[in-house]
Amino acid sequence: MHESEFARIGARLRSEGLVNANFGNISVRDVSGFFITSAGAYLDCPGKVVQVPFEGPVPADASSEYRAHREVYRATRHSALVHAHPPHAVAASLVTDEVVPRDSEGVMFCPVISVVEGKPGSDEIGRNVAEALRLANIVLVKGHGTFAAGRGLDEAYILTSLVEHSCRVLWQLGAFHQPRPESSPPPGD
Numbered sequence: 001m002h003e004s005e006f007a008r009i010g011a012r013l014r015s016e017g018l019v020n021a022n023f024g025n026i027s028v029r030d031v032s033g034f035f036i037t038s039a040g041a042y043l044d045c046p047g048k049v050v051q052v053p054f055e056g057p058v059p060a061d062a063s064s065e066y067r068a069h070r071e072v073y074r075a076t077r078h079s080a081l082v083h084a085h086p087p088h089a090v091a092a093s094l095v096t097d098e099v100v101p102r103d104s105e106g107v108m109f110c111p112v113i114s115v116v117e118g119k120p121g122s123d124e125i126g127r128n129v130a131e132a133l134r135l136a137n138i139v140l141v142k143g144h145g146t147f148a149a150g151r152g153l154d155e156a157y158i159l160t161s162l163v164e165h166s167c168r169v170l171w172q173l174g175a176f177h178q179p180r181p182e183s184s185p186p187p188g189d
């Protein structure tokens with residue numbers, strides 16, 4: 001059941017360029033844990049989905065980013081999570097601590113997107129993402145990607161797509177362009 005749903009969402013993420021190669025991961029909440037894509041899975045062809053408990057040992061084939069998913073499910077009421085690497089959003093995360101969309105949907109659905117830090121697969125990313133998703137449905141991890149939450153996978157996917165669109169618009173507006181350093185005058189004598 002989960003395999004086909006994961007494949008459907010994975011194909012959408014892939015077709016929009018929100019993930020590439022075998023990066024990104026998807027999960028849905030279960031009664032005593034959650035189901036997540038396996039480590040290194042292609043999201044549009046995820047194969048076996050792995051069940052991870054909230055407590056206790058984690059199967060070795062679970063996505064390496066299971067800590068972030070686990071912390072979010074422990075700390076919030078979200079039912080589904082999509083982690084992707086949308087390029088314009090990743091670029092934005094490297095030059096700002098907070099993304100403020102200006103397009104109409106962005107203003108409506110995610111008026112402020114915070115940027116947090118944490119190495120991939122670490123406890124730190126788990127804590128920071130879970131903390132941010134207590135109050136929001138999407139967060140950016142600096143230089144890495146998005147974690148979007150929802151009542152279902154569609155909601156989390158749509159939000160991921162929407163944030164990438166907002167960031168693309170901001171880049172096209174030049175909102176993130178860094179001012180060039182003042183060129184120093186040529187040395188005189």
Ligand SMILES: [Zn+2]
Nearest residue numbers: 023024144145
């Ligand atoms: Zn990632």
